[in-house]
Amino acid sequence: MIKVKFYLLLVVTFISISIPSAYSINSITYDREVTLHSTGLILLKDRISELDGSNRTVTLKLPRGLAENLLDYRAETVDGLNLNVRIVEFTENETMVEVMDVTSSSITLLFLVNGSALTGSTDTFTIYVPIYPGLNMDIARLNFTLTIPRAAIFEDYPSDFNISAGRLWLIRENLEKNAFRVEPVSIAESPLIDVKEFSKTITVSEHGDVIVEEFYRIVNLGSSASQIIFTLPANACEVYAKDEFGRLQSSTKTEGNTLTLTVKPRYELRRGDRYSLIITYKFPAGLIVEHHLFKYSHKLSMELGSALPIVAEYLRVNLKLPSYSTIVDVKPENYTENDGILSWTLESSGHGLVLSPIRQPPILTLNYNYNVLWSSFKPILWTLCGLVTVVIGYYVYRARVVKTVEVIPKVRAPVATKEISEFASAYEEKLNLRREMRELESNYLAGNISKAEFSARSMKIKNRIAELDKVIENLKPTIRLAGFLDELTSIEEAEADLSICDVGLGELRSRYRSGKISKHVYERLLNEYNKRIRTNESKIRRALEAISSS
Template structure:
């Protein structure tokens, strides 16, 4: 009896489970049939640096309950090249989950659009790596998904391959068939369509340059008078198979007076390509080869129309300069906005990214916004992308720097006057020994110079004795001639040694210069002493004046002699 009851219970449980599963399947199918896809406009584009843009504009038909998600993708092999994805309509940007399964099917890469309410018309935009674009000379080959992959059948799918201006010799291969048409369509595109294709074309102009923009730093400075200066610093890598002789960048709207500089601050050859669209060409003196990188900088001016000025308050709208007009992909971008000195931020509205900050120092505020993966996708919904800063500024701050300079100059002037009036200390000389001078030359110089001084002393003594009549005139002449001959020989040898020491440089050259000055002072003092002696003997100079001048000249002579003694002593020490 118990076994029969258990069997009946098991049968009832199985029936209940089957009914629940059936109801669940019907519910899922009912939900699955809540909408249909009327059309998809599938556009393939190429950015200036070779990155691929896939634009899928979807039109759906709501049949029942409003769905809250939508899946779209392409063959899985393209998934590793996806860099960025955004879903939006005319007014709103929707959240997107990347890398999700496509309805449980293998072999696909999909994204899930998650709006609060799925609109009937919206766009899903992908950016893929430039590795999908191969270059050989002027010929390019792009691998791309021919059709989007969805979980539902599409009534009509229109495809457009938007190639750069000037593309020729176009050949599209899809589904094993070749055509030169860049626009085609398919009725009743099946769910889970797996379709890869490629297009080959030739391009002789510079609409495409295969390169990676690793970093772009944009700096904007606002002066107190409302002048705006900008600077774009690029770090790029050449991905083309040939050398990159030049590159074309895009400057902010209405930029003027641009000048390009290399990473060392040297000016580079550059010119406008199209000033209206901001295209600017920079030529490289040393073109980077394939897979090589280079840095450069472009400085420019911006018009004051970016500023909205009011009494004591200003508003700067930076939305249009936050990389919204660039037709290339930037891996890492930043915008730094430096306000005038004395300005204080009153409001900072930023809907681009949460990665922003305001730094403050004593007199200035700096705003920084960082974006990973910057491109014109930032501006697909202009109403949702706002970067605006309002700040207060007092024009009196314009006099701040000039006032500081005036105070600084006044302080420097007072310091100079104070130092000038102080007693001057003897200059400290940094002595550097001469190189390549043998000690024997120095010893010979000192010995000969000492002998010269003795001979000069003997001559002076001889002159004094002959004046006093202590030595006969004939003997005086003989001794004088002997001393002079010896003195001439010593002076020739000393001149040669002195020349060697001057050429040795350093300390020896400096000592020789001091010695020459001291000898000139002694010679001048002796000449003056003889002159006043003659004048005194002639009665043109009084005894008092004579004694005073004689003492002064003798003091100068003694001072010079002391200097010479010090020089000789120093030379002796250097030879020990």
């Protein structure tokens, strides 16, 4: 009897050891990838594999600082099925996250954190990064990676980490259930580009090309930035960037299925600097929309994502179709139309964000009718073609039966040398007075002359310029009748741009004095205006030389 009891005890012990507990899986692999984006967002991407799929609840932990700045989070299976995730408990330093009804052998969790709220206002900042996840199961292998922007560097990090090319990584095996580790990591020289405004404009050409313009209004919250990196689809072409003054220096590089666009702003963006720019790219005909010669119905379908990783609660989209297009149906439906341009303002619903790096962006779907043949050769052009044919036939007939009449070359009417000299002298004196006025304003702003002296001298200069303007206007009809219409047009265009520069300089100095822009921004924009002024003055002098030498 004693032997029977002993054998029964051995069997029970063997069975209890052989059957795993509900929270002990020795083969689980946990991959955690933490990425600090240049826009200040922190993305935690966790992949848990080798689960037993027994309809269990999975729990893990996050530092409370990260959890309080969560912008978005979700979980999905390997088949793309969304799982129910909730924040269930806050303690002093930790937050519990619960994923329910897990029946898959592999799941992915995504957490998006507002990193800008954690970095502070210094060039070097510290982020408390969760290394071990606090999973309610044993982990056979943990693979951890932390990636930062290209320009940033690691200032301080745990001694047991490995480092290579802007990346920290760590491998650990046989972690016990609920193992949780948080470590401070100090990062320096990282730009944090906060996108204050984002909008998208899409234009479909008559041939089916799709041109996309993305507008960004940004503020740099981090270290000084001399470049901004955008990520576009690999099949985008004719990519460039511009600001209010024109095109910006940029370069592109294809990496896998993406195209990396590196843009250099017109000046280095320091902490607190604001900047606006537009990136433009094109999808050739056939990639998104196909326009064939005899095809009448067309479909446009494209994602409305951003080339920067950003979050947005609303999104403005404009769409321009070829002339004479007829809309059949469109999604989203809540659009307005003005002068042939369709406009949407997409607002958040459900999870609270229109754009999020961890979710599918909105999709614009449009079916429309467009006759390539008829619209490319509009009715008025058909009529003009007929008229041109008749006119050509008539002149061919006249050329055969009518004698050729010798054409007397057109010559310019003579004009008095004295009037040309007066016109050129008046303009030259006016240009010199404008330059003297700008120097006077600079000396006044620098405190080199008093306000009374500035007022007296500037009034004298303005009165003399007004007198010269009367002389110039009186001489213009004579110069124009003499055949110098192109030269006068060139002078008037340059004069108009000089006036615009004068107004812009006044506004620039006003914003600088009121502290709305920094000194280095003021100096760079001042140089831009001075270049335009010199260009226009040279343009006027070339026109005057052409008039004087005739």
